[in-house]
Amino acid sequence: MINEERLVQSFCELVKIDSPSDEEEAVAQHLIPRLEKLGLQVARDAHGNVIATEPGENPLLLSAHMDTVEPGRGIKPSVIGDRVVSDGTTILGGDCKAGVAAIMEGLESIIEDKKAHRPVQVVFTRGEEIGLVGASNLDWSMIKCREAVVFDGNGPVNQITGSSPTYMRFDVTVKGRAAHAGVEPEKGLSAIRIATDIINQLPQGRLDEESTFNVGLISGGSVRNSVPALTTFGGEFRSRNAETFDLLKMQLLTTLEQTRQRYREATIDEDLEVMFQMYQLDPDESIVKLATRVMGEMGMAPDIRPSGGGTDGNVFRLNGIANVVVGMSTNEMHTVNEYVVIPDLVNTAKFCQQVVTFGS
Template structure:
């Protein structure tokens, strides 16, 4: 058993750090992932992967489709395992200047770092390298590398699932330290209201005006927002309306979103918020029109499943403490599970993502590489011929 798991022990921290820094500097924000794909394709081809792209970009307007890569491993008859993450960043990383201080990797404060999720990409590459270099036995490995994840898991939604050959996998894409195992994720929907009052001039005919902003304010006073319960979150994020300070606004747009661990909780909160807008509009003489759009469905994986227990054992193999949890944050995990794959989200320890203060410790980065290698080895142990 020791020989099989030497791959995780053999992760080269310096090589992994260098790989991450190089990948982080590639400027490939959402919709512009081709630069990242152009770097990954020759790297993966050299490692023995066959590469294919789908045409998700034609549906979302990007310059690159989702990348699906396949390697037979040493035992191609075993069930395949996938590792997935996204190729985009939420903001550009052009001009990124990484700074390492006290064992933590930052940008210089003028860009994001892009650890979300270049750290996972670098870790996957290192894990597979050491699997190959040490001769550890493994089944087929598939990489599902999506585009346009940051604006709302869009690339995964339009992934050509007919091109995916594996059914089970892991996604490193959470701020928890390595060892975090997320078994449940939320249902989520966006909501838009167009609230109509009646426009008029404050100095000429104020008595004829119906202020749409006041209708929105009255509705918001009645809404339960923020942490509604342990199961449900709700937020109003954008309000747009008005033209001039002298004009009573006749229209205002309000938008927000709801997340809940249950479909019932999601629907009840949406209905509550819609009722607040409708009642406010009616009481003040206006009208309201609503549009609700599903973002993604929730998922829940049983903690007793062999798949989860394998992840727990893999964490033990590399000497990190595992813990099971759930999150109201969304990830490609939601969409892949909804489309018939089985996967869970794992922590890799990035912090302050989507900001210029984003950072990740070298320890978490290296442990992500070790954990990915250990997961591959555990998958083999679980499925090897008896």
Template sequence: MTHDAKAALDRLMRFLLIEGVTGQEAAIGADVARALVEAGVAADVIGFDDANTRIPVPTETGNLIVRLPGRGALSNSPPLMFMTHLDTVPLCAGAKPRIDGERIVSGGDTALGGDNRTGCAVLVTLAAELARQDLDHPPLVLVFCVREESGLWGARYIDLERVGPVAMGFNFDSSKPSDIVTGAVGADSWEVEISGRASHAGVAPERGISATMIAALALAEAQAGGWFGKVVKGGKAGTSNVGTVAGRGGRAAGDATNVVTDYAFVEGESRSHDMAFVDEITNAYEAAFRNAVKSLPNSEGKTGSITFTRHRKYHAFALDPSLPVVAHGAAAVSSLGLTPNPRLANGGLDANWLTLHGIPTVTFGAGQNEPHTVDEWIDIPAFQDACRLAIALATLR
């Protein structure tokens, strides 16, 4: 597969310069649409769905969906979907990308945004090269999702009617193009509101019930029981994290050192490739908080209370290696002289939801490295390989 490598790199640098943190994808979505038109895609096949009206958190725009008609000998083949996501994590705001040898690095104290502007550039390059080289290909649907970084919301609420029927999907959102991600973890998010009892910490601390101490005891129990961080129990494996410890309205837990804290809020997550084990991890945290409440009565025998809430963020999936989507992906990787490496991911992907929607989807890398950190960088040769891989996936007979 050949392509205009300079044009591809120019697109990537262009997209990296446009801010578009999760939930605020209007500007990058509009520029990707412009770039597609510049690449020869007809404006009337480019549009946005209304997922943002159904996503339960503020979101500027819907998913960008592009429907390319088939061409030539492959025009009547089953349609294929290519996807990526538009948003970046907030740490990428204000990124100043620069090329350093065979890498793109951040020129400031921010992350770079290679996750996932690399995917955006790959899909636009695919459309550009299909037009420039007049290549035969099946009908294609290009999907650029919103709010991937904050919970896979765009993929969850995508307008499947606008996508239309497709045989299989290829997602670009990782590091190495030779990696074929055939499955990923599922996850719960959970939160707990802890209600204690305020009292004067100097005059009558024994009458108070500290919400902060209940949180501390609960988290200590979870840690001691092996439920925090990497979790391995009886052959099952997963992870958990405590992400936020706060007070009302996002303020600090507690208002003053001389008042026993009467309210605290804690939120975290549980992950595993086994959804039953996701439930076990979350159950362990809930039990720890309930035990902590009982263990901390005040001098009058009163105890605090908790409200524990869990949400299923996304479901785990694992594609059968014999499925056509896996075989097609492996054949395309091999056609570039690379060695296919099927594997599972420990992070959630838009492919989690597309597979649940009935579109078996595998994920490939496009040169991302150390995402979500100020040390993030993009491997330019890997990015160029991803562009060639997309063309191979779209044109392989």
């Protein structure tokens, strides 16, 4: 039986452990003995992902990520009514530690109740928030599963990610020419001015129901009285429509080339990388049928909807692992207003328990 008090305590303990992307070791060390206590064989791959394996045929992969976004240091969770919240100065860390806590409680309850169940393999990844880096570097020779449930969606557990976009990150470096801004500015070539010209020609925000574009980083200049010689900016675009995605890429590259023609004495370099690929959920996949049937037996109607985000599920699919991404009870993720609804968290743990024990 799911122990609500233990679940909430486990979640709060997890979010108190700082684990911004690339700094997940402390939370990994917290989870490893807990997984071993459940009888799983725990290993790390070369990237530091935690992989816990239970012996048996046809295992089910349960996955969540260990890292959080900033501001995520010194989180102080508190329970107010039926919600867990932060103190308002940081995120809560429900993304994705609510998923981690639900997996752990689901498995603990199965072991305690001595329930027959399908063998599991648990994967807790690093660096999901900075481009699914942990999953992309996962040692697939250690993975024995062909199906997975990824606990990394927004809202209650019955909110299923029906589709996800392709995501491109880009970084642009502009090199101009420095000069004293008060004595001989005409000898300078402002890298900041060139960068802002580029940014002003690019789209921004929501472009349609399937596509977004964002410039989220910019840095340039060294002192107030110098024409800036170097500026960098970075951003992303994503779309669930392949044609729109290609058009956005073309627009970015065309804008950069046109700017090079206008500022021939400047150097403009770009670095583009596709971080994950789009997918459309197939309702006839066996893992989707299993998840929706379990939800139905729990009295919840599956709510399949598109997402503008990516998860480790995108990477799993590229590597031949059919999966379903379910809600983990967190809301307003990536903000200081993030909160976890406790009844939803309990249902997420119950779903984990029941999807593993179904048919056994």
